[in-house]
Amino acid sequence: xxxxxxxxxxxxxxxxxxxxxxxxxxxxxxxxxxxxxxxxxxxxxxxxxxxxxxxxxxxxxxxxxxxxxxxxxxxxxxxxxxxxxxxxxxxxxxxxxxxxxxxxxxxxxxxxxxxxxxxxxxxxxxxxxxxxxxxxxxxxxxxxxxxxxxxxxxxxxxxxxxxxxxxxxxxxxxxxxxxxxxxxxxxxxxxxxxxxxxxxxxxxxxxxxxxxxxxxxxxxxxxxxxxxxxxxxxxx
Amino acid sequence: xxxxxxxxxxxxxxxxxxxxxxxxxxxxxxxxxxxxxxxxxxxxxxxxxxxxxxxxxxxxxxxxxxxxxxxxxxxxxxxxxxxxxxxxxxxxxxxxxxxxxxxxxxxxxxxxxxxxxxxxxxxxxxxxxxxxxxxxxxxxxxxxxxxxxxxxxxxxxxxxxxxxxxxxxxxxxxxxxxxxxxxxxxxxxxxxxxxxxxxxxxxxxxxxxxxxxxxxxxxxxxxxx
Numbered sequence: 361x362x363x364x365x366x367x368x369x370x371x372x373x374x375x376x377x378x379x380x381x382x383x384x385x386x387x388x389x390x391x392x393x394x395x396x397x398x399x400x401x402x403x404x405x406x407x408x409x410x411x412x413x414x415x416x417x418x419x420x421x422x423x424x425x426x427x428x429x430x431x432x433x434x435x436x437x438x439x440x441x442x443x444x445x446x447x448x449x450x451x452x453x454x455x456x457x458x459x460x461x462x463x464x465x466x467x468x469x470x471x472x473x474x475x476x477x478x479x480x481x482x483x484x485x486x487x488x489x490x491x492x493x494x495x496x497x498x499x500x501x502x503x504x505x506x507x508x509x510x511x512x513x514x515x516x517x518x519x520x521x522x523x524x525x526x527x528x529x530x531x532x533x534x535x536x537x538x539x540x541x542x543x544x545x546x547x548x549x550x551x552x553x554x555x556x557x558x559x560x561x562x563x564x565x566x567x568x569x570x571x572x573x574x575x576x577x578x579x580x581x582x583x584x585x586x587x588x589x590x591x592x593x594x595x596x
Numbered sequence: 597x598x599x600x601x602x603x604x605x606x607x608x609x610x611x612x613x614x615x616x617x618x619x620x621x622x623x624x625x626x627x628x629x630x631x632x633x634x635x636x637x638x639x640x641x642x643x644x645x646x647x648x649x650x651x652x653x654x655x656x657x658x659x660x661x662x663x664x665x666x667x668x669x670x671x672x673x674x675x676x677x678x679x680x681x682x683x684x685x686x687x688x689x690x691x692x693x694x695x696x697x698x699x700x701x702x703x704x705x706x707x708x709x710x711x712x713x714x715x716x717x718x719x720x721x722x723x724x725x726x727x728x729x730x731x732x733x734x735x736x737x738x739x740x741x742x743x744x745x746x747x748x749x750x751x752x753x754x755x756x757x758x759x760x761x762x763x764x765x766x767x768x769x770x771x772x773x774x775x776x777x778x779x780x781x782x783x784x785x786x787x788x789x790x791x792x793x794x795x796x797x798x799x800x801x802x803x804x805x806x807x808x809x810x811x812x813x814x815x816x817x818x819x820x821x
Contacts, residue, residue, distance in 0.1 A: 389650075389651070389652055390650065407652070407680065408652060408679075408680040409652075409680050410680055410681070419721060422680075464632075467654070468680055469720070469721050469722055470680075470721065471681070471722075499605055499606050499633070499634045500650060501650060501651060501652075502633060502634060502648050502649070502650035502651020502652070502747075503633065503651065504621075504632050504633050505606035505607070505632070505633060506606065506607060506623065506630065506632060507606055507607030508605065508606055508607050545607070546607065547607040547608075547609070547630070583605075584608070587603075587605045588603045588605065591603045591636075591649050592603065
């Protein structure tokens, strides 16, 4: 089965339809939703708030704690066992590392900012959706950030380079597949997350990064508009 | 250069060129002035600053806040300030009365009591010292406490307190607004509810112009019932 075009009819550099909204969790200090195709992420930010246990406190600056959670009914296959797993622990960690470079928590020593990312339904690209949602939620929470963070996955199926792989592409049978989730600070173009599943050549990776950057520019616009929309009425 | 009074998101370029100066909530990178947070851009002469629209309360020296007593120690009280940090009030700042050595401090302020106090000092590590010596600083008995967005407190108070005085007069309630977003309301139960409704309305429509008139109308209409 040769891979000539995408199964879902998208162009190779076309993302799934995106929807974003800010302020979806009323009781949180900041919150956001980010839907890309059938992958939905909700992020809620609490804090800066008191941090316990005390040994986790950093007297120099506040710390960031991320939690990534796929809901039991979220995947298309088997039920996801609730609670943390090796996978969710890793993704929580990389999400934290992807968001920290933009955040300035120097003003909040000994405190914590908690980010909870929940995914009610997923179809690949969930860590990227989670990072996009979390960065909007952090901005909504009024924290000091020098930029937003946008994330998208790029990859290679057979010999084709493509943007925003969905599950059918990520698990395409009998051909080599590479999946590269990236997160970028859109204004400075700096990369905060770069992971890879599969094998890829260097020049292909460079090409993918360029494709990713283009996709990220349009994600940034969507995030920006979503944030402005919530506060739009404030404009007098 | 960006328009005055427009919403900016973190990382957004507000102005290019060395003629403008970065104010609060912004930073300079080369020629550019960039937003450091989500906020409303205000151009004031040559400087651009960002007025925050969201976020938790950050304790500042001189603020009058409403706190809850969360612990009582040997020489003072620990208070919850509705921020990430708790405040400490020492015995000598608590009251003008004489407190005997070894006295039981709970007879002055007990756990769970709400008090109005003023921040005297905030250290770099966000240790907060508060005092209750000053006009209007006291323990709050009865009434009810509501929580609002601390960024909207200036609107609730109004210019020279015009808004809060209006609610007080209309509802016959005693109201204390803490800078930290806690508000104490005391009066007839129905009037308390009306005051809360009015405050929630201000919070929701804080961006509208002519808000004072609107709230006045709202209060008059609902008082008659």
